[in-house]
Amino acid sequence: MSYSNNAVKVFTVDPLNWQPWVETVDVKALTPAQIDVLSEAPGGLEKIGPYYALLAHDPEVLRERTRLFNAVMYGRGGLPRRERELASVAGSRVNGCTYCASVHGRIYNDLTKRTDVIQRIFTEGVDAQLEPRERAVVDFSVALTRSPERVTADDLQPLRDAGLSEAEILDLIHVVAMFAWANRLLQTLGHPTRDEVVLV
Amino acid sequence: MSINHNNNTDVADGLAGLQQDAALWQLRAARVDVKNFLQGSDVTLFEPIGRTEFGVIERHLIGLRVGVITRSDAIVERHRAALNALGADAAQVQAVEAGAHGELPKKIAAALRFSDKITREPRDASPEDIAELKASGFVAQDIVTLGQLISYLSFQVRLLAGLRALGGAK
Incomplete structure (x- = not known):
């Protein structure tokens, strides 16, 4: 092989x-x-x-x-598309799924017309410096990807502080869960x- | 053929303990497509139609094991109950809960080793794992179903953890 x-x-x-x-x-x-x-x-x-x-x-x-x-x-409304892609990249970065990260990093870059966010996550890891709302989205995605059994209401506070609604937080949970699935198939x-x- | 989602109690709502009057139930219901296709995924994985040598008892044994290693009590309870209703061998159920894969038949033991590995750390998987599954009796079709099943359970574990947090769990 x-x-x-x-x-x-x-x-x-x-x-x-x-x-x-x-x-x-x-x-x-x-x-x-x-x-x-x-x-x-x-x-x-x-x-x-x-x-x-x-x-x-x-x-x-x-x-x-x-x-x-x-x-x-792609469901309408709720968490902005670019943040769904960011969450998928964060989860894929944690799991080591270079294939998923490549596909969804490109989509994020197309949607945002910038390349520095994904590049930093790729080279420095999920702790790379980000703007506050992106930081909150990535931190929660990392926590739910890595240790779902340890996630509590306290982990949601930074998302609420950053302005995410309950519906947007549920969308974020769905994306992280979806990439727990997708990463495993690809890997x-x-x-x-x-x-x-x-x-x- | 298409799945009739309405005839089934929603599995994720049941595992999360959500009742129709709860705010979280309504939040989930607002994403009707996510809810329906997640339920459809569960039905196609645990109530398969057509030819398969990867049986329903084996599938619930995997579900039970994922529940144990992810410390998801609701998932453990679900599969314990299903295995009991299906008349599964109680000694096998106990061995799966204890992680005593060596006491189990070769095929299910290989599936459980694969499941333990990729549930915990998907990057550790290798072509040798696929070779081991084949050597223990899995054909390509059933390896794909097994991969889908284990990966689906990782989705479910994270959905339930997220819903618990949204419900205020400390």
Whole structure:
């Protein structure tokens, strides 16, 4: 296995590929349920990436998970989109998911038209200096990612002080929970790489 | 086929102890898509349809174990009750709670070792873990379902912790 040679372990906003460790479904012989769920995936049926081609082994679970992800990240109102992306990057930084951090760091940079926030989190870590509201969002994301059993009402006070409503805090909890899920799939069923992906 | 979310009691509300008149229940209900698709995820993972060699008892044993190592009492109780209702082997249930994976059949023991590792520290996973799952009898389809199940439980643990804090827990 070429894992130790080409896995990307340094955080970057460069686009990365993802090499599955498990054989994917045969995209030329999809079942009706797999066609349905993959047509909802980014890129649709024309451009099925290795991640979705792997998760399509269980189309029922993938369908619910894809819709949940979209509701958590793109649901209208509530926590601003850029802060959902920031929380996802913070969680991914803690878990070491360079693939997720790359994708969502780029989205954050596109939304905010700045690159310094993500760059600092990548190079200095989640304790890097940030503006107060970003600091509160990142601190809570780190705490809930790392030690959910230790999170209490006290951990929410900095978010409330920074002006987040109860609904925005629930949105933030959903994003951190979603990336506990996403990071684990990306990190335990394959690895990020700059090389071409070989489907097994 | 689509899931009829309305026929099921909402699992997360139940685990968080939220009643319909509670402010937190209403806060969750306002994010109706998140609530429905989270419930749909739970139903597809714990009430699978179609072919699978990754059985419902094995899935609840994983749920029980994740509840134990994340110290989530509500999650532990849920899976204990489900395993009891399904007639699961009481000695196996006890072994899972104690983390005595060596006393269990090879396949579920491998799944539990994988679950313990990635629940605690996902960066520690490696292709060797996948090879071990395959050697113990997991096919590709069931490895994907197992990965989804464990990762879903990590979502649930964090949602419940967040809701507890929002409810004022010190």
